[in-house]
Amino acid sequence: MRWLDWYGDGSLVVVEVGLACCALEVEAAALDVAPTVGEFSEGSTVVVVVSGTVTDRLAPAVIAIVDAAEQLGRRRPKVVSFGACATSGGPYWDSYAVLKGIDQLVAVDAYVPGCPPPPEALQAVLDSIAKRSAA
Known part of the structure; x- marks a missing residue:
């Protein structure tokens, strides 16, 4: 993580x-962002960005990451579904092994449509979440 x-x-x-x-588009959006080392403050807003195809076998890992983020942030993190696969299963929607969206697992706060969405779309959603959290 x-x-x-x-x-x-x-x-x-x-x-x-x-x-x-x-995930490559998320990486492009985060080019100038340094990884966090150590603790962050209790006032921080934690956002979990899920991008890509979520299979039934990966579902428990996604839930565990959201739960871990909640424990570290001491409140429910905001969850962003980034791209068609995370939102609806994408082109693999009809596979028996693919989840039809992460909202079947966890509450989703924002959806970023596209295949793939541009990095600017993620930045806009994160700016919006930050603005709402600051209010």
Whole structure:
């Protein structure tokens, strides 16, 4: 699990769960973001970004990551479904082994559509979450 201090001030910490090709777009959005080392403050908003195809076998790991983020952040993290595969199963929707969206596992706060979505779309969603959390 990799933690990213998105703005460099501890206000928004992103946990990236990159499972397939959309993870490359998340990486592109995070080019100037340094990984977080150590603790972050209790006031930090924690965001879990899930990108890529979630299979039935991966589902418990995704739930465990969201649960771990909740324990570390001391409140439920915001969850972002990034891309068509994480949102609806993408082109693999009709496979018996593919989840039809992570909202079947966890509550999702924001969806970023696309296959793949551009990095700017993730930045816009994170800016929106940060703005709502600061209010």
